[in-house]
Amino acid sequence: MAAEFEVKLARSGRTIPVDAGQSVLDALQAHGVEVATSCQQGVCGTCQTRVLEGEPDHWDMYLTPEEQAANDCFMPCISRSKSAVLVLDL
Numbered sequence: 001m002a003a004e005f006e007v008k009l010a011r012s013g014r015t016i017p018v019d020a021g022q023s024v025l026d027a028l029q030a031h032g033v034e035v036a037t038s039c040q041q042g043v044c045g046t047c048q049t050r051v052l053e054g055e056p057d058h059w060d061m062y063l064t065p066e067e068q069a070a071n072d073c074f075m076p077c078i079s080r081s082k083s084a085v086l087v088l089d090l
């Protein structure tokens with residue numbers, strides 16, 4: 001299946017494809033990248049990850065609208081990407 005978008009990990013330079021049917025978190029974990037999680041529903045904030053470049057597609061209920069609009073962090077357990085590549089501080 002073609003990737004819906006890609007996440008690039010700024011610290012390692014790795015690029016990980018995210019398929020339409022999987023969460024960013026699933027894609028990261030499938031490639032051995034560990035992110036702390038709890039609810040996996042965009043509610044708790046545990047998985048909050050900094051976004052360095054790109055535009056997240058926010059689906060969480062944790063960040064305020066202002067925080068979502070800032071586009072400098074997102075919840076990889078549920079949120080996706082509007083841009084073809086999302087660069088993460090991982």
Ligand code: FES
Binds near residue numbers: 038040062077
């Ligand atoms: S694990 Fe709870 S918001 Fe992602």
